[in-house]
Amino acid sequence: MNSIIDDIRAAARQLLADGKVDVVIGYEKGSLPLKSTPCFVRSPQDADKLIWDETCENNLATYAAQTAGKKAIIAKGCDSRALMVLLQENQLVRDDLYIIGVSCPGVIDKNKIEAETGEIIEATITDGKVSVKGIACDKEYNFADVKDATCQTCRYPNPVIVDLKIGGSVEVPQSDFADVIALENKSDAERKAYFKEQMSKCIRCYACRNACPMCYCQECFVDCNAPKWLTGGVDSAENLLFQTGRALHLAGRCVECGACSRACPQGVDIRALSRKVNKDVKEMYNHESGISEDIKPALNVYSADDPEEFLVKE
Amino acid sequence: MKISKEKFGQSFDALTAEYQVVAPVSEAGAVNFKTAKSFSEVKQDYLNSKLPPKSLLFPQHEKLLSYVKEGKDITVKNELKVGKTVLFGIRPCDAKAMLLLDKVFKNDQYRDPYYFDRRDNTVIIGLACNKIAPTCFCSSMGISPACSEGSDLLLIDLGDSYNVEVITEKGKELLASLGELSELSAQEQALVDTVKSAQTTSKVDVSTITAKLDKMFDNSYWDTLHEKCLGCNACSFSCPTCHCFDISEEVIKSEGSRVRTWDACMAPLFTLHGSGHNPRDKKKSRWRQRMMHKFNYFVHNNGDIACVGCGRCIKGCPVNMDIRQAIDGVNKAEVVVD
Numbered sequence: 001m002n003s004i005i006d007d008i009r010a011a012a013r014q015l016l017a018d019g020k021v022d023v024v025i026g027y028e029k030g031s032l033p034l035k036s037t038p039c040f041v042r043s044p045q046d047a048d049k050l051i052w053d054e055t056c057e058n059n060l061a062t063y064a065a066q067t068a069g070k071k072a073i074i075a076k077g078c079d080s081r082a083l084m085v086l087l088q089e090n091q092l093v094r095d096d097l098y099i100i101g102v103s104c105p106g107v108i109d110k111n112k113i114e115a116e117t118g119e120i121i122e123a124t125i126t127d128g129k130v131s132v133k134g135i136a137c138d139k140e141y142n143f144a145d146v147k148d149a150t151c152q153t154c155r156y157p158n159p160v161i162v163d164l165k166i167g168g169s170v171e172v173p174q175s176d177f178a179d180v181i182a183l184e185n186k187s188d189a190e191r192k193a194y195f196k197e198q199m200s201k202c203i204r205c206y207a208c209r210n211a212c213p214m215c216y217c218q219e220c221f222v223d224c225n226a227p228k229w230l231t232g233g234v235d236s237a238e239n240l241l242f243q244t245g246r247a248l249h250l251a252g253r254c255v256e257c258g259a260c261s262r263a264c265p266q267g268v269d270i271r272a273l274s275r276k277v278n279k280d281v282k283e284m285y286n287h288e289s290g291i292s293e294d295i296k297p298a299l300n301v302y303s304a305d306d307p308e309e310f311l312v313k314e
Numbered sequence: 315m316k317i318s319k320e321k322f323g324q325s326f327d328a329l330t331a332e333y334q335v336v337a338p339v340s341e342a343g344a345v346n347f348k349t350a351k352s353f354s355e356v357k358q359d360y361l362n363s364k365l366p367p368k369s370l371l372f373p374q375h376e377k378l379l380s381y382v383k384e385g386k387d388i389t390v391k392n393e394l395k396v397g398k399t400v401l402f403g404i405r406p407c408d409a410k411a412m413l414l415l416d417k418v419f420k421n422d423q424y425r426d427p428y429y430f431d432r433r434d435n436t437v438i439i440g441l442a443c444n445k446i447a448p449t450c451f452c453s454s455m456g457i458s459p460a461c462s463e464g465s466d467l468l469l470i471d472l473g474d475s476y477n478v479e480v481i482t483e484k485g486k487e488l489l490a491s492l493g494e495l496s497e498l499s500a501q502e503q504a505l506v507d508t509v510k511s512a513q514t515t516s517k518v519d520v521s522t523i524t525a526k527l528d529k530m531f532d533n534s535y536w537d538t539l540h541e542k543c544l545g546c547n548a549c550s551f552s553c554p555t556c557h558c559f560d561i562s563e564e565v566i567k568s569e570g571s572r573v574r575t576w577d578a579c580m581a582p583l584f585t586l587h588g589s590g591h592n593p594r595d596k597k598k599s600r601w602r603q604r605m606m607h608k609f610n611y612f613v614h615n616n617g618d619i620a621c622v623g624c625g626r627c628i629k630g631c632p633v634n635m636d637i638r639q640a641i642d643g644v645n646k647a648e649v650v651v652d
Contacts, residue, residue, distance in 0.1 A: 030634040031628070031634060031636040031638070031639055032628070032629075032634060032636075036634070037542060037633060037634035038542040039542070040541050040542070058632070063542075115343070118361070119447045119448060119449065119629075121448050135361065135445060135447060135448075197342050198342075200342060201342050201344065203365065203551050203552075204374075204547075204551075205547040205548040205550075205551045205552075206546050206547060206581075207544065207546035207547075207548045207632045209546075210545055211544055211546070211632050211633075223583050228564070231375070231564050231573070231575075232374075232375050232560070232562070232575035232576075233375045233573075234374050234375055263544070263548075263632030264632075265548040265552060265630035267344070
């Protein structure tokens with residue numbers, strides 16, 4: 001990990017010193033234990049604040065379009081997939097983007113730890129062990145046991161598009177949609193109860209939407225008041241309408257980074273909806289978003305031999 | 315003076331017949347303030363609720379009035395519903411926050427009936443903090459983990475009993491229905507003294523922030539502070555003092571209602587004019603507004619800083635924007651004097 005950090009810093013320093021980019025978007029140490037925070041490095045001497053570890057949980061692709069000038073971005077597998085989709089959707093100019101790819105070991109689910117230890121006072125990560133001093137108790141975890149749920153089903157931990165690759169590749173875990181199938185196999189009543197409970201927690205702060213690199217609409221449907229698609233009411237039904245609308249809007253575009261779920265201050269299982277949509281897209285279109293420049297987004301292409309007649313009406 | 319938890323619990327249960335009793339309850343994996351029917355539902359050992367109790371007086375989405383149009387006739391109905399409420403177990407930071415909200419919803423020009431009719435009918439039983447989170451910094455904001463400001467009664471948890479302190483007349487009246495009090499043992503008195511003298515470990519310096527911000531509207535500090543902010547409302551909605559709202563009409567055909575919904579200065583839509591112009595169209599100006607409102611404008615208008623150091627915004631932020639660091643940044647910023 002340390003040599004990766006050194007290489008990231010050296011690369012950032014060089015890019016800024018050579019004037020190849022105006023800013024390097026990466027991570028620095030956060031103010032809380034087991035938390036990093038996004039940072040914007042603009043001078044070579046500031047490159048030393050960049051870090052890389054299992055706390056680098058934000059998807060930095062979210063900042064790509066809103067940051068002016070030429071930018072380098074530290075990209076995990078999922079960040080790189082997001083950048084690929086944004087490029088395909090013409091949201092980014094390739095020449096203004098320099099992708100520093102780093103293979104990702106997965107990130108820590110801090111909420112899972114705090115559910116047992118209470119608020120974390122101190123924590124260290126060494127050799128795959130996470131040692132935590134909490135307000136309720138102290139505990140040591142194997143990293144694998146407190147890895148974020150998204151990372152446990154990740155099929156692309158290695159960046160798919162890079163200008164510079166730092167460090168080696170990591171093994172790609174075997175993964176299927178077992179979590180989605182388990183949800184599909186529940187009865188309607190059980191599923192309804194599950195989503196009702198999850199959605200009851202949502203406070204409509206839109207952290208999920210704003211953390212999502214794919215949610216870049218100038219005007220989100222929830223903010224539109226003519227027509228008013230949904231109210232500001234925070235009951236389960238309105239919240240589910242928002243979350244379902246968002247999940248469907250991400251069909252064929254979601255890169256499964258899990259930034260939405262990790263951003264949620266209320267711990268709502270937002271991924272459950274997008275995972276289901278992703279499984280459907282995979283089955284219906286054999287499509288996974290942002291894994292190759294040659295594959296066009298599933299629902300953004302027009303073909304004269306489309307099997308749906310209404311799409312090819314003369 | 316103290317009351318045993320057993321006796322307090324019985325009184326609590328009896329109060330539910332006359333009052334809506336709102337208390338910290340564990341639900342869907344988080345502790346929040348909800349209506350409790352029995353003391354057995356109350357979560358005892360909690361640091362603080364996930365969301366602040368402000369929604370009891372100032373709901374996130376509230377129907378103010380409703381109307382029906384029939385031909386040329388319009389019937390308007392006031393939707394304000396008020397009942398007697400006991401708010402049990404709120405922490406000193408949140409109790410202080412209620413005093414700050416009071417200043418927003420009532421002044422010499424207006425009184426918000428929706429907030430204040432409920433407020434006047436609410437008795438607050440504060441519960442001091444025996445445990446202090448690393449993100450708590452109330453000691454820097456003029457209060458402390460056992461501060462009584464804003465509570466009508468203040469309890470300190472002694473294990474099997476509560477130390478009871480009467481703060482207001484309202485509290486004194488409620489105490490009469492709680493049961494007999496007894497003397498503290500020397501050991502219990504020592505615990506009370508410990509809790510009362512406790513301070514948060516995390517601290518910030520706000521001694522000069524208001525005066526400093528007077529000169530910082532055009533400071534370059536704002537150019538970078540906001541950069542990683544996602545512009546969501548997680549901080550504002552979890553803040554016990556944030557109080558901005560939007561009023562809108564929800565109408566279907568000839569029936570509708572006027573609703574008040576929480577809004578926040580972090581969202582671009584908050585200041586978007588009907589003309590399309592947005593005076594705060596950049597995250598930079600929105601973050602400046604957040605800091606200015608809490609640490610400068612509110613002080614000038616109401617005499618207090620609009621932050622109580624509960625730390626919820628720090629814990630809830632998806633990108634680890636930390637208000638303590640933002641305050642430090644203001645303290646360190648260079649101010650050009652003309």
